[in-house]
Amino acid sequence: DIQMTQSPSSLSASVGDRVTITCRASQSITTYLNWYQQKPGKAPKLLIYGASSLQSGVPSRFSGGGSGAEFTLTISSLQPEDFATYYCQQSDSTPFTFGPGTKVGIK
Amino acid sequence: QVQLVQSGAEVRKPGSSVKVSCKASGGTFSRYTISWVRQAPGQGLEWMGGIIPIFGTANYAQKFQGRVTITADESTSTAYMELSSLRSEDTAVYLCASSPYCNSTSCYWFDPWGQGTLVTVSS
Numbered sequence: 443d444i445q446m447t448q449s450p451s452s453l454s455a456s457v458g459d460r461v462t463i464t465c466r467a468s469q470s471i472t473t474y475l476n477w478y479q480q481k482p483g484k485a486p487k488l489l490i491y492g493a494s495s496l497q498s499g500v501p502s503r504f505s506g507g508g509s510g511a512e513f514t515l516t517i518s519s520l521q522p523e524d525f526a527t528y529y530c531q532q533s534d535s536t537p538f539t540f541g542p543g544t545k546v547g548i549k
Numbered sequence: 550q551v552q553l554v555q556s557g558a559e560v561r562k563p564g565s566s567v568k569v570s571c572k573a574s575g576g577t578f579s580r581y582t583i584s585w586v587r588q589a590p591g592q593g594l595e596w597m598g599g600i601i602p603i604f605g606t607a608n609y610a611q612k613f614q615g616r617v618t619i620t621a622d623e624s625t626s627t628a629y630m631e632l633s634s635l636r637s638e639d640t641a642v643y644l645c646a647s648s649p650y651c652n653s654t655s656c657y658w659f660d661p662w663g664q665g666t667l668v669t670v671s672s
Contacts, residue, residue, distance in 0.1 A: 486659070488658055491660075531658070534654065537610035537612070538584075542593050543593050
């Protein structure tokens with residue numbers, strides 16, 4: 443199985459900050475990497491698919507990058523509604539696996 | 550855009566089974582794959598398996614092989630996930646999610662999701 447790791451596991455930031463989360467795969471997954479946002483008690487929401495494609499309706503302050511085994515999710519200017527947990531997920535091969543999550547909190 | 554609505558919360562005893570449904574509306578059921586993902590309390594996300602309704606074939610994570618059965622009924626646009634031999638560690642929110650159908654795993658991003666079904670396993 444492909445193992446996914448994320449760093450940091452949590453961070454504190456202020457509104458307006460630029461935030462970057464890193465996701466690493468245990469082997470190359472080309473660009474088969476997706477990002478989700480999850481708020482407490484809610485289902486995850488797809489933000490980015492194929493490493494860098496912005497899902498329809500997602501604000502342009504979210505962007506994704508990377509290829510191979512290292513990927514990033516960047517929020518260019520953190521907004522109050524962005525405080526949540528973020529997960530990466532590989533869709534290179536089954537079983538599809540998720541990273542452990544990065545919790546973005548308020549500083 | 551397809552919408553997914555799941556069945557309600559369940560409480561089961563250890564050793565029993567549970568079957569959760571996921572009804573799709575607003576889209577063409579056969580043009581999607583449906584996956585099941587679970588999330589234990591305070592934990593991360595775990596893919597259990599998925600099905601392509603138009604083919605009726607399911608693919609399971611090895612961890613759940615033999616205990617999980619995923620099916621789909623095209624006539625009602627509903628997918629089902631049945632988990633047997635339940636134990637306390639299976640207490641979790643079970644979510645269904647759709648992916649666009651394509652010929653490879655590369656399209657397995659999950660959107661949209663159902664609202665989740667809490668399954669509690671307790672004696």
